[in-house]
Amino acid sequence: MIHRIKGTQDLLPGEIEKWQYLEQKARDIFARYGYMEIRTPIFEETELFVRSIGQETDIVQKEMYTFADKSKKSLTLRPEGTAPVVRACIENNLLAGSGTLKLFYMGPMFRYERPQKGRYRQFYQIGAEVLGPDNPLIDVEVMEMLVRFLEELEIHPYQLHINSIGCPGCRPKYLKVLRAEITHALPQLCADCNRRASTNPLRVLDCKVETDQAHINALPASLDYLCEDCRTHFAVVQRFLNNRDIHYSVNSRLVRGLDYYEKTTFEITSDLLGAQNALLGGGRYNGLSESLGGPAISGFGFALGEERFILALPKEDYFWMRPEVYLAPLGPACFDFAVTLASQLRRNEIRAFLEFGDKSLKSQLRHADKLRIPFALIFGTEELHRKEIQCKNMRDGTQVTIRAEVSEIIRAIRGDTAR
RNA sequence: GUGAGCGUAGCUCAAUUGGCAGAGCACCAGGUUGUGGCCCUGGGGGUCGCGGGUUCGAGCCCCGUCGCUCACCCCA
Numbered sequence A: 001m002i003h004r005i006k007g008t009q010d011l012l013p014g015e016i017e018k019w020q021y022l023e024q025k026a027r028d029i030f031a032r033y034g035y036m037e038i039r040t041p042i043f044e045e046t047e048l049f050v051r052s053i054g055q056e057t058d059i060v061q062k063e064m065y066t067f068a069d070k071s072k073k074s075l076t077l078r079p080e081g082t083a084p085v086v087r088a089c090i091e092n093n094l095l096a097g098s099g100t101l102k103l104f105y106m107g108p109m110f111r112y113e114r115p116q117k118g119r120y121r122q123f124y125q126i127g128a129e130v131l132g133p134d135n136p137l138i139d140v141e142v143m144e145m146l147v148r149f150l151e152e153l154e155i156h157p158y159q160l161h162i163n164s165i166g167c168p169g170c171r172p173k174y175l176k177v178l179r180a181e182i183t184h185a186l187p188q189l190c191a192d193c194n195r196r197a198s199t200n201p202l203r204v205l206d207c208k209v210e211t212d213q214a215h216i217n218a219l220p221a222s223l224d225y226l227c228e229d230c231r232t233h234f235a236v237v238q239r240f241l242n243n244r245d246i247h248y249s250v251n252s253r254l255v256r257g258l259d260y261y262e263k264t265t266f267e268i269t270s271d272l273l274g275a276q277n278a279l280l281g282g283g284r285y286n287g288l289s290e291s292l293g294g295p296a297i298s299g300f301g302f303a304l305g306e307e308r309f310i311l312a313l314p315k316e317d318y319f320w321m322r323p324e325v326y327l328a329p330l331g332p333a334c335f336d337f338a339v340t341l342a343s344q345l346r347r348n349e350i351r352a353f354l355e356f357g358d359k360s361l362k363s364q365l366r367h368a369d370k371l372r373i374p375f376a377l378i379f380g381t382e383e384l385h386r387k388e389i390q391c392k393n394m395r396d397g398t399q400v401t402i403r404a405e406v407s408e409i410i411r412a413i414r415g416d417t418a419r
Numbered sequence B: 001g002u003g004a005g006c007g008u009a010g011c012u013c014a015a016u017u018g019g020c021a022g023a024g025c026a027c028c029a030g031g032u033u034g035u036g037g038c039c040c041u042g043g044g045g046g047u048c049g050c051g052g053g054u055u056c057g058a059g060c061c062c063c064g065u066c067g068c069u070c071a072c073c074c075c076a
Helices: A016-032 A046-053 A058-063 A082-091 A136-152 A171-188 A191-199 A210-217 A228-243 A306-312 A332-347 A361-370 A381-385 A406-414
Strands: A043-045 A065-068 A074-077 A101-110 A122-132 A159-164 A262-269 A278-284 A298-305 A325-329 A352-354 A375-379 A388-393 A399-403
Touching: A016 A101, A016 A122, A016 A136, A016 A306, A043 A046, A043 A082, A046 A058, A046 A074, A046 A082, A082 A101, A082 A122, A082 A298, A122 A136, A122 A306, A136 A159, A136 A228, A136 A262, A136 A278, A136 A298, A159 A228, A171 A191, A171 A210, A228 A262, A278 A306, A298 A306, A325 A332, A325 A361, A332 A352, A332 A375, A332 A381, A332 A406, A361 A375, A375 A381, A375 A406, A381 A388, A388 A406, A399 A406
Parallel strands: A325 A352, A325 A375
Antiparallel strands: A043 A074, A065 A074, A101 A122, A122 A298, A159 A262, A262 A278, A278 A298, A375 A388, A388 A399
């Protein structure tokens, strides 16, 4: 028995409808905010991710699916979507204009991690990028769109957390102070923090160990070390979030795991999820384009985890384009007619289901009921001899005899007015 | 990479001290010459994850192994 790879999943009928719903709603709201879709390859040169995400990050250090192809080139299954999008923009010269470029994408990402609730090795993200000016109103518009998106999906409660982690101009100064303070507190901190202190001091801020909290709260916050430009940027973001009546909390301990972020970072969490409680996250990445050899263009973007949205979605019956009519021929003698009729109905845009097995009427109706198809067309040799057909309404059980013609059938299942 | 919990029918789970592998749901058939849901009757289905060991006898005890789940880590 061969079965699926750890951390992957088969999305089956009954579950996939939620995904279609989610993706359809995403396309809808992206269209309203002026985004166009982009699709990039599922694998890239390894170097793209190393340079953008950062050599020392966990993603690059231990989570990438990296392999050599037959020409010995090192390739990597994409662990995130921003770097490939920016790469594609540079390569196809989409950044030539001076305006704002808004793109969205959706698709699978890959990270080699131990699976748990809401976390998979192949997982799906929907994300968007705004390339162009370094304008804080972009940050606000993206967050507003996401809050609207959550409301339309009826996902609640959720919390928006924002922070500013400074820019290459002011962050080094902050990191120096942070390092010094952490070193000072090190004896009182947990083993993980002791390790992080040297590998990635920002992550110490993210520690959840109870006994560390008091010490961590006493550590300096990046917000207190922002340069003039970063401070103004963050102030404008907050002012306009307030204007739009968007509830948020400033979380000076919000740290992101990718090195390209600067200035604004944000995250939306929900306790509808498990321990992995982030529905989505994102931030500003002004230096990314240039570091990948493109023009000096600013960027802001986010990615949301589809699996996590599915977990948070209200427990409802999601839409399925189920067949409108089930053809139940009685015996092989009527099958030719059934095939022809199904074809005619479909040409008239009727969703028709035809059973191919030689099943009893009882089992065919049971099947139609199980698929919740609203009408069944029943016909045996007697009916066909008279050019008639039985049309049964599966909801109320009523049944009428009609002429075996497409126009009659359409009238019967869609009502007199429809066509 | 680390830790814990769990692997018995398609699904959810029982099985006393180690003593003939079960139920509900689902599925199929019949009750109805050609009519679904509700009800009744019957039926098909099992490498008890896998491999060793102990024992007259193992789903149960022991060792190993694989898988799943959750959590740590990290992130979407």
